């Protein structure tokens with residue numbers, strides 16, 4: 001009898017709270033990520049939902065004739081083939097809002113770490129060099145007097161901007177459409193924004209349009225006092241151009257939470273003293289990841305309980 005029960009597929013690894021809560025409500029099937037889906041026909045037919053942190057390719061959807069919903073762990077849902085989901089009437093949900101504050105806090109911390117070299121100063125103390133060699137050298141850069149440009153001013157970008165205000169920096173932004181009633185200066189192109197500011201924060205989604213948007217020309221426009229902070233996706237920065245720009249002084253420094261090919265970080269970046277590097281941790285606190293996990297599960301429970309979802313992505317609105 002239980003052979004006939006509908007099931008949720010959980011590919012690869014996911015936050016343990018997602019699994020704990022799902023197990024109380026549904027049958028769970030698992031499968032390795034990054035490989036063709038190998039489920040027998042009977043099991044494939046039982047799958048009505050997927051809970052995922054990572055990729056769901058169109059080929060998987062083809063193998064699951066009764067799939068109704070994909071609940072993505074993360075506000076960025078670039079791992080899920082949403083066009084394929086939309087064409088099959090499959091709903092995709094993500095985890096917006098609940099991580100905005102955490103990611104914005106981390107962005108400010110990364111910005112200050114980058115301009116004031118704070119991780120390097122702490123390493124200096126821990127290695128006993130303060131006592132042996134005297135004070136750490138003054139940081140060449142400061143946040144004082146900076147003009148910050150936000151590439152992306154959505155839920156998270158808006159929270160970053162609010163946090164920047166008390167730091168008394170000038171704020172400008174670029175998005176495809178200017179925001180109504182926005183106090184910050186708008187630039188119609190990323191290149192214009194980069195030329196106007198000396199600090200660029202990237203917080204746009206991974207889409208075809210944002211691929212390597214921050215390229216050699218944008219970095220040149222940012223200039224020798226320039227600081228780049230990326231908390232969006234590594235996809236949006238031409239990493240080779242960035243390494244060259246940091247090596248030859250085209251820009252002054254960069255702070256990165258995201259990379260082109262995670263978890264691989266190029267040794268050339270690691271070797272650069274003017275790069276501050278984090279292992280994709282902007283939302284990675286216990287409370288925030290718990291809230292994201294709950295939203296994944298709540299979307300599934302709501303869908304199978306009453307046919308509604310809490311946070312559908314715009315490409316797959318529920319009917």
Ligand code: NAP
Nearest residue numbers: 076152153154155156175176177204205209231232282283
């Ligand atoms: P959001 O509310 O949808 O905001 C996205 C912003 O990007 C909007 O202002 C949008 O404005 C702009 N945008 C989109 N495409 C653009 C383009 N081609 N050119 C210029 N601007 C563009 O998303 P969010 O919740 O703030 O999240 C943003 C992204 O941050 C996520 O998709 C994810 O990739 C990343 N993220 C990273 C972490 C981390 O751990 N590092 C954590 C959370 C999120 P327009 O539509 O007007 O262009």
Ligand code: 8YV
Nearest residue numbers: 053073074075076099280283
């Ligand atoms: C998470 C993120 O690190 O929400 C996003 O888009 O990038 C981060 O919050 C990621 O989703 C965890 O898999």
